[in-house]
Amino acid sequence: MTTTAASENNRAAAMMTGSMAFFAVEDLFLKQVAEALPPGEVLLLTGFVGAVVFWLLAARKGQKVLSAEALQPIPLTRTLAEAISAVLYILALAFAPLSMTSALLQASPLVVVAGAALFLGEKVGWRRWSSVVVGFIGVLVILSPWDASFDATGILTVLCVLALALRDLSTRMMPAEIGTFQVASWAYMGIAPSGLLLMLVMGDSFVWPSLIQWGGMGLALFAGLFGYYAVVAAMRMGEVSVVAPFRYTRLIFAILLAMIVLGERPSLSTYIGGGIVVASGLYAFARGRVRQKMPQESAETRLP
Secondary structure, three states: OOHHHHHHHHHHHHHHHHHHHHHHHHHHHHHHHHOOOOHHHHHHHHHHHHHHHHHHHHHHOOOOOOOHHHHOHHHHHHHHHHHHHHHHHHHHHHHOOHHHHHHHHOOHHHHHHHHHHHHOOOOOOHHHHHHHHHHHHHHHHHHOOOOOOOOOOHHHHHHHHHHHHHHHHHHHHOOOOOOHHHHHHHHHHHHHHHHHHHHHHHOOOOOOOOHHHHHHHHHHHHHHHHHHHHHHHHHHHOOHHHHHHHHHHHHHHHHHHHHHOOOOOOOHHHHHHHHHHHHHHHHHHHHHHHHHHHHHHHHHHOOO
16 A cells, blocks of 8 residues: 555544544434434435535535536435435434444444445455454344344334445445535435425424424534535545444444433443444454555565
8 A cells, every 4th residue: 555545544534533423423413303303304404404505515616516417327326325324314313222223333334345345346355254244243133133122123224224335335436526515415405305205204294393403403413514524535535445444433422422411321232232343343444454455565575
């Protein structure tokens, strides 16, 4: 790996960690609001405001939002994946414990590693494939479908993880000339109508938010906008197999907030399963770094 590539990976990893802290804060406020208001309404409002904000930022950078590029296969796939994942995740936040939802979300990097190997041609050896399998076992431990207290709402997050992986892989495949603010604008423009559709499907009527609920959505949006920009930039700047594992920091932030603010006490299966998923992901990350160094080291040993 060249010095420039290593530097970009380090910057991308730092941006990913920061984005996870912002997303954990966003999740906290969204959960509180989505438990009081129709989940679809929360998506509709935050999606609309987010689209306006990123549209203005894109215009400032000279990036066209209303462009035929948005309808190209990869950008369109990314927008649809974003909308689907947003619907699934807001439902998970509304009906499932935040700690369990966050623990399940940690399987996303493993799915991305598998997807990068299958669809982007990245080399993934048997050790990392084994870590992916072990990570999925961790997901089963978190869900504990064999337990009498099985919470089926966790399946919403599992489906969300698949949609997020598709989103991240599409981000990686995005043409370089498409700006980050364009990508973010299209995403929020997809989230807003998905919220309206969710309201129609669930038969919910619009409820005018209270001042506190407006404040909660505002804070969630503020944190989400910063987190969203950082994660898009990180995925486009660094290598997927290097950057994706830093998503695990979100679990630390989320569990702390869930325990301190919401008074949640995560189950033993959440701790054990979450630990298995994180350990598997970190191993996959470590193996990826080893494989990246091997060609360079082999070349150096051949030097006189």
